[in-house]
Amino acid sequence: MTDAAIASTATGRSTWERVTSHRDWMGFWFMTPAALILIMFLAYPLGLGVWLSFTDAKIGKAGSFVGIENYEWLSDDTVFWGAVFFTLGYTIIASIIKFGLGLYVALLLNKNLPFKALLRSIVLIPYIVPTVLSAIAFWWIFDSQFSIISWSLTKMGLIDHNINFLGDPWNARLCLIAVNIWRGVPFVAITLLAGLQTVSPSLYEAATIDGASRWQNFRFVTYPLLTPIIAVVMTFSVLFTFTDFQLIWAMTRGGPVNSTHLMATLSFQRAIVGGSLGEGAAISTAMIPFLLAAIGFSWFGLQKRKWQQGGDND
Amino acid sequence: MSDMTRRSILQGAAAAGLAGGTLLDMARAFAQESPWKPEAGATLNVLRWKRFVQAEDDAFMKMVDAYSKAFNVKVNVSNESFDDMQPKASVAANTGTGPDLVWGLHSTPQLFPEKCLPMGDVADYLGKKYGGWFPAAEAYGKSGGKWIAIPVAVNGGYINYRISSVNKAGFKEVPKDTAGFLELCKALKKNNTPSGFALGHASGDANSWLHWILWSHNAWLVDKDDKIIINSPETAKALEYCKALSDTFIEGCASWNDSSNNKAFLAGDLHLTSNGISIYVAAKTDGAKGDARMKALAEDIDHAYFPIGPLGKPAELQLAFPILAFSFTKVPNASKAFVAFMMEAQNYNPWLEGAQGYLSHTLAAYDKNPVWTADPKTTVFRDAAKRTLPASGLGTLSPKVAAAIADFVVVDMFARYCTGQEDLKTTMKTAERAAQRIFR
Numbered sequence: 001m002t003d004a005a006i007a008s009t010a011t012g013r014s015t016w017e018r019v020t021s022h023r024d025w026m027g028f029w030f031m032t033p034a035a036l037i038l039i040m041f042l043a044y045p046l047g048l049g050v051w052l053s054f055t056d057a058k059i060g061k062a063g064s065f066v067g068i069e070n071y072e073w074l075s076d077d078t079v080f081w082g083a084v085f086f087t088l089g090y091t092i093i094a095s096i097i098k099f100g101l102g103l104y105v106a107l108l109l110n111k112n113l114p115f116k117a118l119l120r121s122i123v124l125i126p127y128i129v130p131t132v133l134s135a136i137a138f139w140w141i142f143d144s145q146f147s148i149i150s151w152s153l154t155k156m157g158l159i160d161h162n163i164n165f166l167g168d169p170w171n172a173r174l175c176l177i178a179v180n181i182w183r184g185v186p187f188v189a190i191t192l193l194a195g196l197q198t199v200s201p202s203l204y205e206a207a208t209i210d211g212a213s214r215w216q217n218f219r220f221v222t223y224p225l226l227t228p229i230i231a232v233v234m235t236f237s238v239l240f241t242f243t244d245f246q247l248i249w250a251m252t253r254g255g256p257v258n259s260t261h262l263m264a265t266l267s268f269q270r271a272i273v274g275g276s277l278g279e280g281a282a283i284s285t286a287m288i289p290f291l292l293a294a295i296g297f298s299w300f301g302l303q304k305r306k307w308q309q310g311g312d313n314d
Numbered sequence: 315m316s317d318m319t320r321r322s323i324l325q326g327a328a329a330a331g332l333a334g335g336t337l338l339d340m341a342r343a344f345a346q347e348s349p350w351k352p353e354a355g356a357t358l359n360v361l362r363w364k365r366f367v368q369a370e371d372d373a374f375m376k377m378v379d380a381y382s383k384a385f386n387v388k389v390n391v392s393n394e395s396f397d398d399m400q401p402k403a404s405v406a407a408n409t410g411t412g413p414d415l416v417w418g419l420h421s422t423p424q425l426f427p428e429k430c431l432p433m434g435d436v437a438d439y440l441g442k443k444y445g446g447w448f449p450a451a452e453a454y455g456k457s458g459g460k461w462i463a464i465p466v467a468v469n470g471g472y473i474n475y476r477i478s479s480v481n482k483a484g485f486k487e488v489p490k491d492t493a494g495f496l497e498l499c500k501a502l503k504k505n506n507t508p509s510g511f512a513l514g515h516a517s518g519d520a521n522s523w524l525h526w527i528l529w530s531h532n533a534w535l536v537d538k539d540d541k542i543i544i545n546s547p548e549t550a551k552a553l554e555y556c557k558a559l560s561d562t563f564i565e566g567c568a569s570w571n572d573s574s575n576n577k578a579f580l581a582g583d584l585h586l587t588s589n590g591i592s593i594y595v596a597a598k599t600d601g602a603k604g605d606a607r608m609k610a611l612a613e614d615i616d617h618a619y620f621p622i623g624p625l626g627k628p629a630e631l632q633l634a635f636p637i638l639a640f641s642f643t644k645v646p647n648a649s650k651a652f653v654a655f656m657m658e659a660q661n662y663n664p665w666l667e668g669a670q671g672y673l674s675h676t677l678a679a680y681d682k683n684p685v686w687t688a689d690p691k692t693t694v695f696r697d698a699a700k701r702t703l704p705a706s707g708l709g710t711l712s713p714k715v716a717a718a719i720a721d722f723v724v725v726d727m728f729a730r731y732c733t734g735q736e737d738l739k740t741t742m743k744t745a746e747r748a749a750q751r752i753f754r
Contacts (some may be wrong), residue, residue: 014544025521028381058425058426058713059404059407059408059425059426061426061428073751073754074331075748077747077751078744079744116486133465143566143574144565144567144569144570144574145566145574145577145578145581145583146577146581151525161565162565162566164565164566164569165567165569165572166566166569167565167566167567167568167569168568168733169733169735172569216725239507251572252516252569253514253515253570253730255395255514255515255569256513256514256568256569256729256733257513257729257730257733257735258726259735268401269721270721272404272405273400273401273404273720273721274402274717274721274752275404275425275426275713275716275720276717276752277408279751304674
């Protein structure tokens with residue numbers, strides 16, 4: 001008998017039994033399913049995507065390593081840079097407006113309104129309607145020939161020809177941002193509303209007794225207490241907006257003349273429609289630094305407050 | 315069936331005026347004689363483009379039903395819009411799972427030729443039996459000299475116009491040359507009966523008419539050695555012509571997809587465009603149901619070939635509809651039997667008739683189908699597969715050409731210039747660079 005076997009017999013428990021029952025190992029076992037899911041469905045595809053971006057893989061062909069060739073081509077590609085700038089503009093403008101409108105709607109819904117529950121449900125409708133359906137509805141609303149907006153304005157005598165909503169690059173960009181805002185406001189509003197409801201009324205009472213105005217109530221009571229949830233909701237909002245796909249693909253497919261491509265849609269266009277998997281993967285990979293920066297800003301910019309850890313603010 | 319031979323059944327079916335009354339009998343006879351015996355218990359999954367003409371789909375589904383019963387193969391047919399066909403097929407090719415057969419668009423099979431089941435035996439069988447394949451059809455079916463798909467049909471896209479509007483503009487018919495055509499479009503605009511052609515990412519319409527503009531000016535993306543020659547004086551002339559033409563268009567063409575011009579034409583806003591015969595068929599069908607406006611519209615619609623440009627001969631890109639079977643299919647024989655079956659005269663003839671000109675044949679024998687003469691307004695579409703060039707123009711059909719078409723290299727070049735996004739030299743340079751990226 002070996003020493004280990006003697007020891008094992010002495011304690012009455014095999015190594016396997018110890019691994020499966022010792023409390024130090026339990027955490028590992030409980031974590032394993034989640035870790036496997038994350039590795040299989042998140043880390044592996046991400047790693048594969050990054051690897052593909054360094055290959056000349058095509059649809060149906062594995063491709064071979066080409067170094068940074070795909071990135072070199074992209075660095076001089078006006079369509080790619082157009083997509084990068086539109087993605088940034090789309091995300092920044094839509095996120096700021098969604099935050100402003102969402103906070104405003106949340107403050108309104110936090111008041112004692114008649115039919116409060118019904119109103120809160122109605123506000124959620126744009127968010128729960130499948131994106132493709134609402135995008136198709138907006139596609140009709142912005143149609144160059146059959147737009148109800150153009151039709152109404154013509155009937156009112158305000159315009160004499162249809163508005164070229166999706167045929168003009170700037171009009172198309174603004175229309176898409178507007179639809180994204182319409183769709184995203186409920187998410188911000190309802191999440192902030194949940195945060196608002198955790199603020200104790202006694203804080204407002206105390207502030208009011210001290211002579212705080214409504215603005216001061218908001219600035220010095222509501223806003224600081226909402227900051228953690230703002231950080232979370234804006235992180236998600238920015239990520240969802242930056243990686244938007246369905247809205248663009250259903251409404252413009254990146255047109256007119258590639259002026260409304262987001263990085264995600266351009267990646268799909270090049271990789272799946274055009275068959276250049278390597279190049280599409282390079283575009284996707286190029287999104288990662290932007291996404292990390294957005295997450296970093298939200299977490300370190302909005303959440304870095306010492307009072308959350310029990311200290312004073314800087 | 316005991317006193318019937320296969321030949322008598324086939325002859326009877328053909329003589330029955332292509333009515334399809336004996337379709338199942340024919341199918342059973344074909345099943346007995348077919349060189350391809352489906353695998354036991356086979357199920358065939360077919361993905362096809364979503365129909366634009368209901369009668370075409372009806373004829374297709376009848377044929378599917380007859381095949382299913384005669385060959386004892388369960389067939390599942392799913393449909394996707396034009397724009398979604400290629401992404402779906404590409405994903406299936408890459409993942410090795412999905413439909414067995416894809417009846418798609420343009421040069422989809424050339425995107426992944428090594429993922430396609432070789433189809434040489436089916437192509438030879440059909441070619442010998444039905445008078446041979448038209449050259450462009452053969453180009454769409456082959457890669458590296460080998461058959462990888464069967465070019466089932468071509469969707470002829472031609473000039474659709476309102477007779478009354480063209481006459482009012484001072485023209486008896488659509489001019490046969492590009493210079494006269496521009497004058498017609500200017501006159502139409504002046505009369506507030508404008509023309510309009512898709513400048514957006516419309517896989518079918520935009521690629522079709524903009525390649526005509528390019529090629530008819532003797533300008534090409536690549537030469538016969540696949541060398542990129544898009545940045546040329548001829549392309550500049552094509553761009554200038556297109557810009558002048560687009561100035562006469564109805565507003566919004568830059569956002570159009572494949573269905574936009576159909577809707578605008580049927581609504582009465584658009585008076586000349588390039589399209590398949592589906593606009594006319596839709597108007598005729600609704601007219602027959604009692605819609606007086608549509609009846610009048612159908613009577614006022616006619617079709618014309620694309621005008622001849624400086625090249626001096628037809629230079630058209632028609633929308634090819636090749637069908638491919640994936641090499642990963644577990645039912646290769648059932649797939650081949652299905653493809654051969656769908657192109658047999660007893661199926662193909664009524665199908666062509668059902669399509670009412672929307673589908674043009676790729677095998678010479680079907681020139682005689684009565685659909686091309688029964689209604690003179692369909693005759694133009696008979697020659698689509700004969701007149702078209704392959705999507706590669708002067709070059710060779712390859713995954714690179716397929717990628718250039720799928721990536722709208724030519725469409726975007728014209729759209730950028732026509733919408734004022736880029737000047738003449740820049741848009742050619744951008745297109746050249748996009749082509750270099752793809753052809754590297």
